[in-house]
Amino acid sequence: AQKITQTQPGMFVQEKEAVTLDCTYDTSDPSYGLFWYKQPSSGEMIFLIYQGSYDQQNATEGRYSLNFQKARKSANLVISASQLGDSAMYFCAFFNDYKLSFGAGTTVTVRA
Amino acid sequence: DAGVIQSPRHEVTEMGQEVTLRCKPISGHDYLFWYRQTMMRGLELLIYFNNNVPIDDSGMPEDRFSAKMPNASFSTLKIQPSEPRDSAVYFCASSLIQGQETQYFGPGTRLLVL
Numbered sequence: 001a002q003k004i005t006q007t008q009p010g011m012f013v014q015e016k017e018a019v020t021l022d023c024t025y026d027t028s029d030p031s032y033g034l035f036w037y038k039q040p041s042s043g044e045m046i047f048l049i050y051q052g053s054y055d056q057q058n059a060t061e062g063r064y065s066l067n068f069q070k071a072r073k074s075a076n077l078v079i080s081a082s083q084l085g086d087s088a089m090y091f092c093a094f095f096n097d098y099k100l101s102f103g104a105g106t107t108v109t110v111r112a
Numbered sequence: 113d114a115g116v117i118q119s120p121r122h123e124v125t126e127m128g129q130e131v132t133l134r135c136k137p138i139s140g141h142d143y144l145f146w147y148r149q150t151m152m153r154g155l156e157l158l159i160y161f162n163n164n165v166p167i168d169d170s171g172m173p174e175d176r177f178s179a180k181m182p183n184a185s186f187s188t189l190k191i192q193p194s195e196p197r198d199s200a201v202y203f204c205a206s207s208l209i210q211g212q213e214t215q216y217f218g219p220g221t222r223l224l225v226l
Contacts, residue, residue: 035214045203045217091155098168100145100215102155 004094006103013082013110020067021077021106023092033095034075036066039105040088048090051075082110114138116218118204124224130192133221135204136185145215146179146189147203155203161187194225 003026013019025034036048051059051066059066067076079086087110092103117136125131137144145160159169164181172179176195181187191198201222205215 037217043201043222044219045205047214047216050214098160099157101157104154 004092004101004103006092006106008106009104010107010109013079013086013108015084015110015112016081018078018080019082019108021079021090021092021108022074023076023103024072024074025092025094026073027094027096029096031096034066034068035093035095035100036064036075036077037091037093037102038088039091045091049077079108082108084110084112086110116204116206116216118202118218118221120221121219122222122224124226125194126226127195128193129225130190131194131198131223131225133189133202133204133223135187135189135218137187137204137206138216139185141206141208141216143207143209143213143215144181144187145205145207146187147205147217149201149203149220150199158189191223194223196225199223199225 005024007022032053034051038046038048049059049061049064049066051068058068063080065078067078089105089107091105094101116138119134143162146158147155148158149155156171158171159179160167161181164184177191179189201220203220204218207213207215
């Protein structure tokens with residue numbers, strides 16, 4: 001089974017600053033995908049960003065960017081210019097063999 | 113466009129009762145997934161369907177759980193009989209194709225078994 005690790009259970013960030021959420025994975029397969037989802041207190045799962053293992057460039061979606069380091073097997077999420085609405089749980093997910101495996105999540109709290 | 117629809121949003125039941133959770137995927141999506149989220153185990157894939165056919169149910173915890181997809185626009189997850197340890201949030205998600213296609217999640221059903 002694939003293993004995906006998020007080592008930061010919780011983080012605080014000042015409004016307007018950037019925050020980096022760590023995600024590492026363990027696989028021997030060359031083809032896979034990495035997703036980040038946001039889960040606010042209301043409970044829904046919101047897709048943020050996707051990175052394919054063969055993608056040459058790091059994925060970006062608005063204020064979200066993915067720092068993909070394939071050799072280190074890491075796919076960190078960077079949120080720039082944090083907003084109060086960014087306070088939520090963030091999940092990294094590994095896609096391979098038709099399945100999506102989620103990390104334990106990181107809770108981000110944005111302070112005014 | 114409507115997203116993934118789940119019902120009910122909240123369910124409270126007593127141990128031993130049958131529980132049925134419902135899901136309507138995004139129109140045109142060929143894949144449907146059922147997940148369970150708990151504090152102890154996080155998000156787990158229970159089962160997924162492709163074109164209404166169950167492909168992998170290895171995540172279904174035990175025989176008390178069953179899932180069906182009678183047509184492209186409807187799926188159910190049934191627990192019979194329910195137990196307190198089944199209390200969790202159950203998510204349905206759908207994607208257009210398999211591979212690296214994004215899965216879009218429904219709002220979830222919060223189940224509490226007393």
